[in-house]
Amino acid sequence: MGARQGVPRDGPVNLSNGSPTVNGPMIVTLSVLTLASVLFISGKVRSDLVAVGALILLMLCDILTPGEALSGFSNSVVIMMVGLFVVGGGIFQTGLAKMVSSKMLQLAGTNETRLLVMIMVVTSAIGAFVSNTGTIAVMMPIVVSLAMSAGTNPGRLLMPLAYASSLGGMLTLIGTPPNLVIQETLQAAGYTAVSFFTFTPIGLVCIVVGVVALLFLRRFLPKNDRDADDGRRGRSLQDLARQYQLRQNLYRVQVGAGSPVCGKRLHELDISAKHGLNIIEIRRKISAKNQFFKTINQEIAASHTIIEEEDILYVHGPFESVQAFALDNGLKMMDRRVPENKQAPGSEQYATEDVGIAEVMLTPTSRLINRLIKESGFREKYRVNILGIQRKDQYLLHNLKEEKMRFGDAMLVQGTWRDIARLATEPDVVVVGQPIEEARKVTMDNKAPIAAGIMGLMVLLLISELIPAVASVMIAAVLMVAFRCVRSMEDAYKTINWESVVLIGGMIPMSIAIEKTGAAALLSDGMVGLLGGYGPLLLLAGVYFTTSLLTMFISNTACAILLAPIALAAALQLGVSPYPFLFAVSVGASMCFASPFSTPPNALVMSAGRYRFSHYIKVGLPLQIIMGVVMVAVLPLFFPF
Numbered sequence: 001m002g003a004r005q006g007v008p009r010d011g012p013v014n015l016s017n018g019s020p021t022v023n024g025p026m027i028v029t030l031s032v033l034t035l036a037s038v039l040f041i042s043g044k045v046r047s048d049l050v051a052v053g054a055l056i057l058l059m060l061c062d063i064l065t066p067g068e069a070l071s072g073f074s075n076s077v078v079i080m081m082v083g084l085f086v087v088g089g090g091i092f093q094t095g096l097a098k099m100v101s102s103k104m105l106q107l108a109g110t111n112e113t114r115l116l117v118m119i120m121v122v123t124s125a126i127g128a129f130v131s132n133t134g135t136i137a138v139m140m141p142i143v144v145s146l147a148m149s150a151g152t153n154p155g156r157l158l159m160p161l162a163y164a165s166s167l168g169g170m171l172t173l174i175g176t177p178p179n180l181v182i183q184e185t186l187q188a189a190g191y192t193a194v195s196f197f198t199f200t201p202i203g204l205v206c207i208v209v210g211v212v213a214l215l216f217l218r219r220f221l222p223k224n225d226r227d228a229d230d231g232r233r234g235r236s237l238q239d240l241a242r243q244y245q246l247r248q249n250l251y252r253v254q255v256g257a258g259s260p261v262c263g264k265r266l267h268e269l270d271i272s273a274k275h276g277l278n279i280i281e282i283r284r285k286i287s288a289k290n291q292f293f294k295t296i297n298q299e300i301a302a303s304h305t306i307i308e309e310e311d312i313l314y315v316h317g318p319f320e321s322v323q324a325f326a327l328d329n330g331l332k333m334m335d336r337r338v339p340e341n342k343q344a345p346g347s348e349q350y351a352t353e354d355v356g357i358a359e360v361m362l363t364p365t366s367r368l369i370n371r372l373i374k375e376s377g378f379r380e381k382y383r384v385n386i387l388g389i390q391r392k393d394q395y396l397l398h399n400l401k402e403e404k405m406r407f408g409d410a411m412l413v414q415g416t417w418r419d420i421a422r423l424a425t426e427p428d429v430v431v432v433g434q435p436i437e438e439a440r441k442v443t444m445d446n447k448a449p450i451a452a453g454i455m456g457l458m459v460l461l462l463i464s465e466l467i468p469a470v471a472s473v474m475i476a477a478v479l480m481v482a483f484r485c486v487r488s489m490e491d492a493y494k495t496i497n498w499e500s501v502v503l504i505g506g507m508i509p510m511s512i513a514i515e516k517t518g519a520a521a522l523l524s525d526g527m528v529g530l531l532g533g534y535g536p537l538l539l540l541a542g543v544y545f546t547t548s549l550l551t552m553f554i555s556n557t558a559c560a561i562l563l564a565p566i567a568l569a570a571a572l573q574l575g576v577s578p579y580p581f582l583f584a585v586s587v588g589a590s591m592c593f594a595s596p597f598s599t600p601p602n603a604l605v606m607s608a609g610r611y612r613f614s615h616y617i618k619v620g621l622p623l624q625i626i627m628g629v630v631m632v633a634v635l636p637l638f639f640p641f
Contacts, residue, residue, distance in 0.1 A: 006401060010242060023517065033553065047502045048502035051510075055506050063516070070509075071509055079605060081504060081600055086471045086480055087476050089495030090454065090481075091451055095303065095377050095448050096141075096452055104119075108167065109227060114152060115152065116156075117215075120160055120207070121164075123161055126139065127165045128171035132176070132601050133600045137473070138455060139161055139459070143158060144158070153223065155221055155610055158605040158611075159609055161605060162208055162602050163607045166590055167203070169590055170199055170591075171205075172199060172283065173194065173195070176556065178556050178559070179586050179590075181560040181585075182194070182582040182586045185564040186582060191579075199586075209626065218619070220615065221619060251314075252334040253312070253313050253325070253331040253332060255309055258330060266305050276398060278315070278387070279313050279314070279315055281385075282307070282312070283311070283312045288386060316385075354416070355416055357412060358412075358419060359390075359412055361365070361410050365427075366428040366429065369405060371401060371402045372401065373401050378413070383416070383421065384415030385415065386400055387414055390409065390410040451480065454483070458476035471552050477492075498609055500603045539574065540581060540584055541632045543570070543581050543584045543585060545588070546560055546586040547563050548624060551590075552590045560585055563585045567581040570607070577641055593621070593624045593627075594617060594620040594624050595616055
């Protein structure tokens with residue numbers, strides 16, 4: 001599974017009493033596994049339902065006890081996956097993923113080939129020292145954000161990301177558990193133990209082969225088609241801002257000392273009548289002590305709002321009118337390209353985690369039809385500002401107070417997300433889209449340094465191994481919630497993809513059944529008996545591909561534990577060096593790409609990439625075979641027989 005995170009097992013089948021024979025429980029187990037695989041490939045039944053159904057069958061047939069069947073859901077890897085989803089949610093919601101991805105975008109541009117190569121190289125480098133599950137936790141939010149920024153379907157990059165995390169594990173001794181398993185096997189047999197970087201040449205070959213192969217195999221990944229549901233979700237915040245020309249008509253002015261507007265309420269100034277402008281928002285500094293926490297208080301401008309010195313007023317209207325208003329009242333025009341909280345310009349000017357925009361329409365029976373905007377009471381009753389009106393193909397953006405509202409008009413409003421959501425419950429208007437869902441899309445950029453610190457702490461704990469890996473991840477998840485990098489506990493639960501969690505939790509006990517019934521031992525023994533007399537190269541291929549096949553159904557750690565002594569005995573029986581055979585076990589156990597439940601990274605990206613089982617077969621299976629052919633040819637060069 002992940003580096004230094006093997007799935008605990010009851011232990012491999014004891015082979016000292018002779019080879020296992022085919023029996024009833026073994027036949028039932030293999031039949032259930034075959035049926036599950038067919039359903040996975042067909043995609044007609046949810047993968048988590050298939051996994052749970054397979055568990056039930058194995059329990060009903062007395063192959064697994066209830067404790068064994070449910071052991072997957074208490075497994076550290078499954079618990080760690082839950083925590084990693086929360087950590088990833090925090091990285092997303094604070095905008096940290098967006099910031100890092102923008103830097104990567106500057107390096108690679110929007111070219112998909114350069115993006116794929118860069119992502120795989122960076123991920124492999126991280127995977128050499130951090131578990132593949134931890135690597136995915138760090139990189140997946142960044143890659144999704146990167147794909148969205150580059151206009152690429154995330155599914156084009158996420159599967160290569162998952163595979164790269166496994167490829168990087170072959171670079172160092174601690175990169176993946178099978179490396180440690182073969183080191184222990186060699187030491188126990190009296191051979192010289194491998195060093196920390198003995199695996200590096202093999203790992204580099206794996207990475208090169210993986211990158212080159214995926215450049216050809218990516219044609220089978222999801223295309224760059226737009227999501228079919230996009231049209232039903234309403235326009236995005238960026239779409240609304242562009243269509244209503246918000247950025248072209250939104251200006252900021254700062255109240256200086258001695259300005260005649262200081263201490264006055266907005267309704268006293270009558271700015272709309274005098275200048276044809278609309279003050280939609282006021283931001284004022286509340287603290288400058290800690291830049292990690294919110295230092296700007298943002299509020300919707302209400303008629304009773306009192307203007308204070310150093311307030312920043314967000315003014316909507318023509319530039320000439322805004323400039324005249326600023327000159328008349330001793331206000332400073334601010335450069336729109338340098339926001340007051342040093343955030344990048346764009347949607348942050350009209351939408352944050354607290355305040356947002358939405359499009360509303362009047363219902364056929366609305367009491368607001370044919371009423372003037374200034375008489376509608378939108379600001380007083382609903383606490384939202386009307387920024388623009390779309391009337392057929394025409395956009396009305398200025399002097400809105402004198403406009404009558406008509407049935408069929410679409411109006412752009414700004415207010416707190418809570419008030420917009422409350423507006424959706426009014427019988428007179430219909431809010432287009434889902435305000436609460438849109439609010440979740442707005443990143444809390446001021447919390448990005450906290451999220452970065454938490455992520456750095458998690459990586460440090462994973463590398464140092466001071467505490468168990470699962471504890472490191474859960475600490476990071478709790479800190480994300482405690483420091484509100486994830487908005488609430490409810491949002492934390494929503495970041496978790498339960499289908500992936502149930503899939504992995506349900507398939508882990510399947511490997512227990514395969515080992516318990518002797519199916520794995522029967523296969524490995526048969527391999528040695530069949531190929532042992534045909535020379536070391538053919539036996540090496542048998543060891544590699546047997547390991548590669550078994551690791552699709554049992555954890556890579558359990559697979560290595562099971563096959564390492566068999567590979568050692570086969571090498572000694574032929575009178576050749578055991579090193580290439582044991583390295584074949586390690587690489588074969590780690591390079592599993594053809595199944596979504598074979599490793600946590602494969603499962604973690606399944607939902608975000610919208611993959612079906614067939615994607616893993618079309619992309620992962622050829623890659624797994626190519627890797628095997630190359631490794632069988634290369635291993636004897638590094639470690640001669």
